[in-house]
Amino acid sequence: MAASTVVNGLTSPNVSNADAGALAEEQCRAAKERAAIDSASRLPALAWLAGATFWLLWASFFGLVTSIKMHIPWFDVRVIMELGIISTLLSVPLMVLIARSKNLSLDAKIGFCTFAFVAAAALWLVLRTWVFDIRWSEHGGAWQTFGRTRMTHLSLIGYGWGTQAGIAGILWLVPRLSRTPLIYPNALIAAAAIWNVGIFAGVIGILAGLGTSVEWLDFPPFVPPFLIVSLAIVAAWGIVTFTRRQESHVYVTLWYCFGAMFWMPWLYTVAVIINIYSPATGVVQSACNWWFAHNVLGLWLTPIGVGAAYYIIPKVIGRPVYSYYLSIIGFWSLALFYSWAGMHHLIGGPIPPWMVSASTVGSMMMFIPVIAVGVNHHMTMLGHMGQLRYSPSLRFVVFGAITYTAVSAQGAIEALREFSEVAHFTNYTVGHAHLGAYGFFTMIMFGVFYYMVPRLTGQEWASSRLIRLHFWLCSVGIVIYFTSLSISGWFEGRQMNNPDYPFIQKMSNELPWLICRSIGGAMMSLGHVAWAILFVLNICGVGSRREGPTFFREKTSAEVEAELNGSTATPAEVALASR
Amino acid sequence: MADFIVYATVLGSIVFFGGAAILAMAWSFRNGQFENFHKSSRSIFDADEPVGRVTDRFPDAPRSHGTKNSSSEASHRS
Numbered sequence A: 001m002a003a004s005t006v007v008n009g010l011t012s013p014n015v016s017n018a019d020a021g022a023l024a025e026e027q028c029r030a031a032k033e034r035a036a037i038d039s040a041s042r043l044p045a046l047a048w049l050a051g052a053t054f055w056l057l058w059a060s061f062f063g064l065v066t067s068i069k070m071h072i073p074w075f076d077v078r079v080i081m082e083l084g085i086i087s088t089l090l091s092v093p094l095m096v097l098i099a100r101s102k103n104l105s106l107d108a109k110i111g112f113c114t115f116a117f118v119a120a121a122a123l124w125l126v127l128r129t130w131v132f133d134i135r136w137s138e139h140g141g142a143w144q145t146f147g148r149t150r151m152t153h154l155s156l157i158g159y160g161w162g163t164q165a166g167i168a169g170i171l172w173l174v175p176r177l178s179r180t181p182l183i184y185p186n187a188l189i190a191a192a193a194i195w196n197v198g199i200f201a202g203v204i205g206i207l208a209g210l211g212t213s214v215e216w217l218d219f220p221p222f223v224p225p226f227l228i229v230s231l232a233i234v235a236a237w238g239i240v241t242f243t244r245r246q247e248s249h250v251y252v253t254l255w256y257c258f259g260a261m262f263w264m265p266w267l268y269t270v271a272v273i274i275n276i277y278s279p280a281t282g283v284v285q286s287a288c289n290w291w292f293a294h295n296v297l298g299l300w301l302t303p304i305g306v307g308a309a310y311y312i313i314p315k316v317i318g319r320p321v322y323s324y325y326l327s328i329i330g331f332w333s334l335a336l337f338y339s340w341a342g343m344h345h346l347i348g349g350p351i352p353p354w355m356v357s358a359s360t361v362g363s364m365m366m367f368i369p370v371i372a373v374g375v376n377h378h379m380t381m382l383g384h385m386g387q388l389r390y391s392p393s394l395r396f397v398v399f400g401a402i403t404y405t406a407v408s409a410q411g412a413i414e415a416l417r418e419f420s421e422v423a424h425f426t427n428y429t430v431g432h433a434h435l436g437a438y439g440f441f442t443m444i445m446f447g448v449f450y451y452m453v454p455r456l457t458g459q460e461w462a463s464s465r466l467i468r469l470h471f472w473l474c475s476v477g478i479v480i481y482f483t484s485l486s487i488s489g490w491f492e493g494r495q496m497n498n499p500d501y502p503f504i505q506k507m508s509n510e511l512p513w514l515i516c517r518s519i520g521g522a523m524m525s526l527g528h529v530a531w532a533i534l535f536v537l538n539i540c541g542v543g544s545r546r547e548g549p550t551f552f553r554e555k556t557s558a559e560v561e562a563e564l565n566g567s568t569a570t571p572a573e574v575a576l577a578s579r
Numbered sequence B: 001m002a003d004f005i006v007y008a009t010v011l012g013s014i015v016f017f018g019g020a021a022i023l024a025m026a027w028s029f030r031n032g033q034f035e036n037f038h039k040s041s042r043s044i045f046d047a048d049e050p051v052g053r054v055t056d057r058f059p060d061a062p063r064s065h066g067t068k069n070s071s072s073e074a075s076h077r078s
């Protein structure tokens, strides 16, 4: 078949002259087509990704603050803010000097800049404590109480980071897989702007105390119209793109992306109506709330994450998915079973037991898609694990894909009544939530972006070391986070179920684990800073260009091959020479 | 009234989502999406990035890793 002959054509002597020429031409055409499609996606995808990265940093900040407040209740956020602002002011002049220096490598520059910042922070801490003797008159204010910072964290994670990261990925994946350049770029950029205005207003609203307290829909009532308009634009774009596709095969990733784009606007709009604008009353409201919160995870974030893995893994290692059949089964069973499972969040709550039972069954059925996806990804990777050392995207995506299986197996068990009796209302749930939203979704999205961004900007990543740092901080961070909360949560649940166990004792047992969580969370947050630095450097054009003289064109693989052989021949020459 | 809206939307959603899923599935059958899995799974590759081509590496990784396995895997079908 054509694909393998190309590679063989470069090495095997028995391909005819004309064949080699035609192949080289086809190769050029394919490379140009792909580059043209990528370049049409560039601005919209990067616009959404820039928003996502910005809010990721704030989400991590609020997560960390929330976490620290659980073991240092008098912790005052203003100290961090002051520290941040003053150390930035103190260290920026130094950083400019360092960045200008001609004889330092980029890694060294980043290292010195970091050092300058930390030194400035340390200096200010010493000055403010012992020299100026500054005290705050009171501890914080209502805006930085647990209730509001947690709401801010979750909203920023769900809408600031998660959704925007997902849309950025979709805007690159869908045109590529449909083989048609992205249309209406300006509408999509406008949608990103509307979205971010909404998020900004929402964060201010929550911190000002206007949050709705409906989990996953915490933004004040003036925010949803922004988000609905924006989602509607993206969905309309999706439908038009689907009708314009040039590729007749709808690849499994496309199924997931189109499914997600179709479900989310509808879900969100309905959820806002029945929870915020015309709220259902009493117990019914909690059912509506969790119908939405569950589906936003399972029919929005999950399909994007799983779908992206189905593209990145085969594409990076250059091997089709192990079983396309299984991948299709996985998609359709997710579509059919996932939306039943929402009530497993309310096990033991005052809703009709049959609703919970139906959801438990739905959760068990989820083993089908999960096992299908897990087996498939594993078998695709088998024999290629070595590539994990060389490909940053693969590392993140495989980490996420493995976690997907783990978190789903864990979730199905959590949906059993006996288990939930212990684990519900404890930190165990929070551990699961981060394993899913972070270990699975966020890690996969990082992997997608490590592949996507250089192909959009035509710019290589500035520093391998920083990528490695990002990976290790995030992966070790989430493992610490998850392990400590799972252990703590389980014992917490057992102790709470025992009426003879003193409640205060249970509380103090948790402390060391909560401190561990803050440590893990701080590592994750630092990893996000590393990612933000890499992203900004890439956008600013620091680092080596990806391609040769032609503006924005990917190397054809024949050129890469030529470079490997140390020559600078054109594809046609390579093809001829290989006869 | 509020309860009526809730039941209407929830039931409406079930009909809407379920109906859409069934229509989508019917479309895929008619359109032949379930027919040639071998080709579908290869639709993400092209002449320039064929099966067997490794397409990602750390920016400073030695070049040879990028394409190390290419020729041996081109013949490897799964």
Ligand code: HEM
Residues within 6 Å of the ligand: A215, A297, A298, A301, A302, A341, A344, A345, A363, A364, A366, A367, A370, A404, A407, A408, A409, A410, A411, A412, A413, A414, A415, A420, A423, A424, A425, A429, A432, A433, A434, A435, A436, A437, A440, A441
């Ligand atoms: C089929 C697989 C899954 C099942 C059966 C499942 C099951 C559950 C259950 C039963 C809970 C409620 C626990 C409690 O409150 O006691 C829960 C919570 C949660 N799950 Fe999953 N889960 C699955 C996959 C995932 C994935 C893939 C993600 C990430 C995208 C995820 C993210 C979450 C989050 C964020 C929560 C907490 C919601 C909240 O309280 O705000 N889950 N899951």
Ligand code: HEM
Residues within 6 Å of the ligand: A056, A059, A060, A063, A064, A065, A066, A067, A150, A153, A154, A157, A161, A429, A430, A433, A434, A437, A438, A442, A517, A518, A520, A521, A522, A524, A525
């Ligand atoms: C992109 C990364 C992150 C994602 C996707 C994420 C996601 C989430 C989610 C879904 C929840 C709701 C959990 C639930 O209701 O059960 C949550 C809560 C929380 N997260 Fe994160 N998070 C992230 C990063 C962090 C970081 C870096 C920290 C720092 C320690 C953190 C600390 C917290 C805390 C303290 C809560 C509140 C838990 C509670 O209510 O007891 N998160 N996060």
